[in-house]
Amino acid sequence: MYNAKAYSAAGATSPLSSTSIARRDPTEHDVQIEILFCGVCHSDLHQVRNEWSGVMPTVYPCVPGHEIVGRVTRVGSAVTKFRAGDLAAVGCMVDSDGTCPECKAGLEQFCPNLTLTYNFPDKHTGKVTYGGYSDSIVVDQRFVLRVPSNLDLAGTAPLLCAGITTYSPMRHWGVSKGKKVGVVGLGGLGHMAVKFAHALGAHVVVFSTSPSKKDDALRLGADEVVISRDAGEMSKHAGSFDFILDAVSADHDINAYIGLLRRDGNLTLVGAPEKPLALSAFGLIMGRRSLSGSIIGGIAETQEMLDFCGQHKITSDVEVIPIQKVNEAYDRLLKSDVKYRFSIDMASLKSE
Ligand code: NAP
Ligand code: ZN
Numbered sequence: 001m002y003n004a005k006a007y008s009a010a011g012a013t014s015p016l017s018s019t020s021i022a023r024r025d026p027t028e029h030d031v032q033i034e035i036l037f038c039g040v041c042h043s044d045l046h047q048v049r050n051e052w053s054g055v056m057p058t059v060y061p062c063v064p065g066h067e068i069v070g071r072v073t074r075v076g077s078a079v080t081k082f083r084a085g086d087l088a089a090v091g092c093m094v095d096s097d098g099t100c101p102e103c104k105a106g107l108e109q110f111c112p113n114l115t116l117t118y119n120f121p122d123k124h125t126g127k128v129t130y131g132g133y134s135d136s137i138v139v140d141q142r143f144v145l146r147v148p149s150n151l152d153l154a155g156t157a158p159l160l161c162a163g164i165t166t167y168s169p170m171r172h173w174g175v176s177k178g179k180k181v182g183v184v185g186l187g188g189l190g191h192m193a194v195k196f197a198h199a200l201g202a203h204v205v206v207f208s209t210s211p212s213k214k215d216d217a218l219r220l221g222a223d224e225v226v227i228s229r230d231a232g233e234m235s236k237h238a239g240s241f242d243f244i245l246d247a248v249s250a251d252h253d254i255n256a257y258i259g260l261l262r263r264d265g266n267l268t269l270v271g272a273p274e275k276p277l278a279l280s281a282f283g284l285i286m287g288r289r290s291l292s293g294s295i296i297g298g299i300a301e302t303q304e305m306l307d308f309c310g311q312h313k314i315t316s317d318v319e320v321i322p323i324q325k326v327n328e329a330y331d332r333l334l335k336s337d338v339k340y341r342f343s344i345d346m347a348s349l350k351s352e
Pocket of ligand 2: 042044066161162
């Protein structure tokens, strides 16, 4: 074991602050990574503040962060995929059983024995896993991704969660040229969804509560922007969408969006608000429409997404912050005031 620097929360109402955590020394299959950038996902905030207490209660101290990019410092004797000095990335998962039907299908995110990057039982330490708000991490090579060499690293980190979470359902539901696609909520996930839907050739409509984001939405690749509080603007799109991705972090009316789907259209929820959403049956039954959910994506698909980003020069639009500004960043997330992802420059942790 060795000590790593990190930022952790001591409780649901405590700010994040500097700490030291024990990490395992790399075993034969492990890769040790010096973390250069870590994105700030709204899930970090939900988890730190124990907003998902019914589903995955938070164990404190909690070190969040699952959008990790860095440089390999050490590898175990059986590691073939990476060498010291390579760029590497880690997302929301760090282990799975590798033998169940989900793992065999490349869908590790549904493995019953999945280990998430933070706040999950850690078989190596007997505690819980600690995430990327840290100067280093040790991960089994199966869960370490290759980073395209042409991408900006601060903007690459958010691809590991916001990127794959929006790419995967779009591939699953066949987003392509000729499809009309809606994106609800222009935050970290939403802005990546716009970039991917545009790159896949769809006609993209952004639904936002923030009129100030309209120009950005168009610049990011949207063809149209609807301010969702304007019922007249919303009704112009009734019954017209093939697919809508809902990436909203708080309570909102999903029935308004289900009504915008065409026959057999699908609305996929990726946002994970604290409280249950109200659903009217009529919106679904009147057009054989479907409502579904999606969580991140498998490791092979995450690598496919990163390679796609390398080919299309896609990264996240980031505001780079030092770790000392992370509590302020959380407050701004709650005000929908992020353009469009905070990416922590982990060099700032050295001064702690
Ligand atoms: P974010 O950057 O904070 O963006 C959320 C956006 O939702 C805001 O920018 C805002 O967009 C909109 N919004 C916020 N409050 C709203 C309200 N009361 N009514 C309507 N719209 C509202 O968050 P994120 O990091 O993209 O994450 C979004 C959600 O996805 C979170 O719940 C997160 O936990 C979840 N998530 C799920 C997965 C998964 O695998 N399924 C992965 C990562 C994250 P506008 O200003 O445009 O309205
Ligand atoms: Zn996330």
